[in-house]
Amino acid sequence: MGHDxxxxxxxxxxxxxxxxxxxxxxxxxxxxAVLAAEVLGAVVSGSLALVADAGHMATDALGxxxxxxxxxxxxxxxxxxxxxxxxxxxILAAFANGGLLLAVGVFxxxxxxxxxxxxxxxxxxxxxxxxxxxLLVNLVGMAILxxxxxxxxxxRGAYLEVFSDALGSVxxxxxxxxxxLTGWTPADTVASVLIGCxxxxxxxxxxxxxxxxLLEAAPRGVxxxxxRTHILEVDGVLAVHDLHAWTITSGLxxxxxxxxxxxxxLDGGHGGRVLDELCACLGDCxxxxxxxxxxxxxxxxxxxxxxxx
Numbered sequence: 001m002g003h004d005x006x007x008x009x010x011x012x013x014x015x016x017x018x019x020x021x022x023x024x025x026x027x028x029x030x031x032x033a034v035l036a037a038e039v040l041g042a043v044v045s046g047s048l049a050l051v052a053d054a055g056h057m058a059t060d061a062l063g064x065x066x067x068x069x070x071x072x073x074x075x076x077x078x079x080x081x082x083x084x085x086x087x088x089x090x091i092l093a094a095f096a097n098g099g100l101l102l103a104v105g106v107f108x109x110x111x112x113x114x115x116x117x118x119x120x121x122x123x124x125x126x127x128x129x130x131x132x133x134x135l136l137v138n139l140v141g142m143a144i145l146x147x148x149x150x151x152x153x154x155x156r157g158a159y160l161e162v163f164s165d166a167l168g169s170v171x172x173x174x175x176x177x178x179x180x181l182t183g184w185t186p187a188d189t190v191a192s193v194l195i196g197c198x199x200x201x202x203x204x205x206x207x208x209x210x211x212x213x214l215l216e217a218a219p220r221g222v223x224x225x226x227x228r229t230h231i232l233e234v235d236g237v238l239a240v241h242d243l244h245a246w247t248i249t250s251g252l253x254x255x256x257x258x259x260x261x262x263x264x265x266l267d268g269g270h271g272g273r274v275l276d277e278l279c280a281c282l283g284d285c286x287x288x289x290x291x292x293x294x295x296x297x298x299x300x301x302x303x304x305x306x307x308x309x
Contacts (some may be wrong), residue, residue, distance in 0.1 A: 021071050024158060027141040028064040031162070034137045035061055041130030045123035048115055049175050049191040050130055052108040053168045057134070059104045060161040063097035067158050087249040088214075095210035097157040101164070101203030108196035115189045122188050127176035135169035138162050155250075157210075160202045168195040216246035219253040222286050230285055231257065234277045236265035238298060245288065255282060256292040263297060271295050 035057040042050035070093035073086040141162040145155060175191035178184055218224055222245050231240045239260040247253050265274055275293060282288045 021068065023144045023147075024064055024068050024071070024155070027144055027158065027162065028061060028068065030137045030141055031057060031061045031064060034134045037133050038130050041126045045126035045130070047122045047127045047172070047176075047188050048111060049168075049172045049188045049195065050127055052104075052111075052192045052195045053131065053134060053165065053172055055104050055107065057165055059097075059100045060158075060165055063093075063100055063161050064158045066093040066096055067155070069093070084248050087252065090249045091210050091213045094157040094206060095214065097161065098203050098207035098210060101161060101199055102207065105196045105199035105203055108192050108199070112189050112192040112196065115192075116186075122179055122185050124176045124180035127172055127188075128180070131169045131172035131176060135166055135173065138166035138169055142166060157206050160206060164199050164202055167198045171195050171198075213247045213249070216244075218245045219247045219288070222253060222255075222288060227255070227282070227286060230281045231259060231278060234274060234281065236261045236270060236274050237278075238262060242294075252290065253288045254290040254292075255288045256294075258294045258296055260296050260298055260300075266295065266297055 035054060038050055038054035038057055041047070042054050067090075070090045073089045076086050078085040142159065145159040145162060171191040171194045175187040178187040212220075224243060224245060227245065228240055228243060231237060231243075237259055241258050241260070243255075243257040245253065245255040259274070259278065261271070261274055265271060274295065278293055279291050282291045
């Protein structure tokens, strides 16, 4: 018995992030401009908080650059060897972004601890100017990427980086205000710790989500027990095994299963009808458009290798 392939809708090779490539490019340009300003401000003012924010901004620029490169690679057509093309590259870029964010957060916290008890002199005026410019650009970047954050893990990674930078800029502004009004320079170290604490949980969340995709965990929102129940409700289906669901890249969940059907369904030429109902079930109820089903007779089980539930 051959394999039957069902697709509830036409399958496109474009990825979820492809429609946001221009937005990513604009945000990258803005980020590089602010990075230059913050590096200059950190050198002149001596502020660790600005160093932290500039380091985070540099990570943003690298991360968004990776995202853009990944989007471009992901548009390459599939080949006989890479049947899904380079679409998984977007997830690798998201994972790299999470790792970079994590490294920046750890560096900032370590450097802040080293400065406890020995805070350097800080120029609050330059801190205010650099952080204010950074906050303004970050807010613009968030607005540009807001639409794509729920459609692509790659775009979400870039959005989270810009969002974390915006919070970091707020922390630097508050610290600069405290130093300007009271002269209490440890406020710069406190702001650095806050920035590190803001970065770390977001980095971990992005890493975990990207790792789930790389480990081919079931897509979020797809309960395989519910999928099994829906499949068994299709007329003519007796059982289902070797049921697997995973994600190729953001917006492209896939599923495969061996479906045992009645002899009447196979011999009576109703296999096409069963496939149509299975694909409609998965596409409409679980938003899984790329499905592959193998229809089997009950007697075929003896000829298969050990199966999974």
